[in-house]
Amino acid sequence: STQDRKRVMCLMSDTGGGHRASAQALKDGFEVLYGNYFDINVVDLWSSSSPWPLCNMPKSYFFLVKNPWLWRMSFRCSEPEVLHEALFTGYTAIVGRRFAQAFEDYKPHLIVSVHPLMQHVPLKVLSRMKAAVSFTAAKVPFTTVVTDLTRCHRTWFHKDVDKCFVATQLVAAQAMNAGLTSNQLSCHGLPIRPAFNLPSKPKDEICDQLGIDSAAPTVMLIGGGEGMGKLEATAEALAKTLSSSHQLIIICGRNIKLAEKLSSRAWPLRVLVKGFVNNMSEYMLACDCIITKAGPGTIAEALICGRPILLNGFIPCQEEGNVSFVLDNGVGSYSEMPEEMADIVADWFRGDRQELINMSRRAKLLGRPEATFDIVRELSGM
Ligand code: UDP
Numbered sequence: 461s462t463q464d465r466k467r468v469m470c471l472m473s474d475t476g477g478g479h480r481a482s483a484q485a486l487k488d489g490f491e492v493l494y495g496n497y498f499d500i501n502v503v504d505l506w507s508s509s510s511p512w513p514l515c516n517m518p519k520s521y522f523f524l525v526k527n528p529w530l531w532r533m534s535f536r537c538s539e540p541e542v543l544h545e546a547l548f549t550g551y552t553a554i555v556g557r558r559f560a561q562a563f564e565d566y567k568p569h570l571i572v573s574v575h576p577l578m579q580h581v582p583l584k585v586l587s588r589m590k591a592a593v594s595f596t597a598a599k600v601p602f603t604t605v606v607t608d609l610t611r612c613h614r615t616w617f618h619k620d621v622d623k624c625f626v627a628t629q630l631v632a633a634q635a636m637n638a639g640l641t642s643n644q645l646s647c648h649g650l651p652i653r654p655a656f657n658l659p660s661k662p663k664d665e666i667c668d669q670l671g672i673d674s675a676a677p678t679v680m681l682i683g684g685g686e687g688m689g690k691l692e693a694t695a696e697a698l699a700k701t702l703s704s705s706h707q708l709i710i711i712c713g714r715n716i717k718l719a720e721k722l723s724s725r726a727w728p729l730r731v732l733v734k735g736f737v738n739n740m741s742e743y744m745l746a747c748d749c750i751i752t753k754a755g756p757g758t759i760a761e762a763l764i765c766g767r768p769i770l771l772n773g774f775i776p777c778q779e780e781g782n783v784s785f786v787l788d789n790g791v792g793s794y795s796e797m798p799e800e801m802a803d804i805v806a807d808w809f810r811g812d813r814q815e816l817i818n819m820s821r822r823a824k825l826l827g828r829p830e831a832t833f834d835i836v837r838e839l840s841g842m
Pocket of ligand 1 (some may be wrong): 475478479481670683684685686711712714735736737738739740754755756757758759761
């Protein structure tokens with residue numbers, strides 16, 4: 461019965477597809493490995509347990525991120541510890557009781573945070589609950605799964621966590637700078653939905669099902685969960701530069717308006733326009749390379765699938781390092797100009813495609829398909 465199941469509370473906030481996708485990946489990972497043994501409750505405490513204006517934080521995030529200088533300022537200004545400590549103490553005063561209620565209601569055996577703003581306030585609340593001995597909150601292990609690949613905001617790291625899972629050595633080093641010890645850290649890679657690690661159907665079969673020509677050189681254009689970046693201008697440039705034998709898949713995510721606009725147009729090559737897809741692993745396998753903003757989730761997924769990555773932008777600060785990560789590892793390229801992007805991709809497809817093949821091999825070597833399962837195994841032991 462549900463009561464006998466071990467309860468895992470996964471704290472996230474719906475800022476960008478990445479955090480929700482990571483939470484989902486962990487939930488699925490628990491299910492694949494342990495069936496019904498764990499009950500995983502994914503909660504967005506900022507939206508569900510906070511009064512206005514804090515419950516609007518996820519929305520403010522999208523506003524800020526679309527105004528890069530504002531986001532850069534918010535990101536940098538909130539880095540110093542004294543500052544965010546003061547902010548978090550303020551937040552705790554406002555949301556403390558509701559957060560405590562959420563813990564009290566669910567009585568988790570384990571807490572997993574997949575969001576940079578879900579360490580300090582929940583930990584403060586839990587330690588108060590421990591003082592009040594309202595329930596055995598004191599003994600509930602608290603863990604963080606960092607969902608950035610390179611540069612991480614300071615608030616991801618809290619010295620009192622029982623475990624902090626990071627995706628790269630680069631992030632492990634930042635965690636240690638923030639005062640975590642090596643035995644608090646585990647480095648397995650980014651949690652990616654298990655579908656990326658299941659034995660896949662042959663490419664021809666996948667393409668047939670998706671309505672994709674498996675013989676045509678295929679580029680996939682993505683803009684994160686929200687369909688951000690210059691998707692339209694890039695698609696136009698690709699249509700102009702590539703030949704009619706090429707194929708283009710455009711994934712607009714939750715940007716439905718854009719999906720409608722792009723699918724109602726006539727294109728000089730085969731174009732497949734999609735809104736939000738749930739079978740991203742199949743689309744990745746069906747294409748030969750991807751163009752995307754530097755989202756950590758999409759990059760990690762492309763690596764696992766061995767797909768070279770042309771980056772066309774990044775969210776200031778937290779995605780900036782992902783650009784050098786891709787370039788330094790020789791798994792892709794960077795350009796912000798649609799015409800240049802089209803030329804780069806056209807080049808990749810020319811002749812014997814040796815560069816594309818090499819990048820694809822390096823990507824495959826860099827990918828961490830086991831990450832989710834390794835993280836889940838460790839969590840289950842706690
Ligand atoms: N994604 C998806 N379907 C879509 C668009 C995106 O499943 O139609 C997933 C994508 O596979 C990735 C996540 O959403 O796992 C996007 O995360 P990323 O870190 O790349 O960018 P974010 O949206 O968080 O800025």
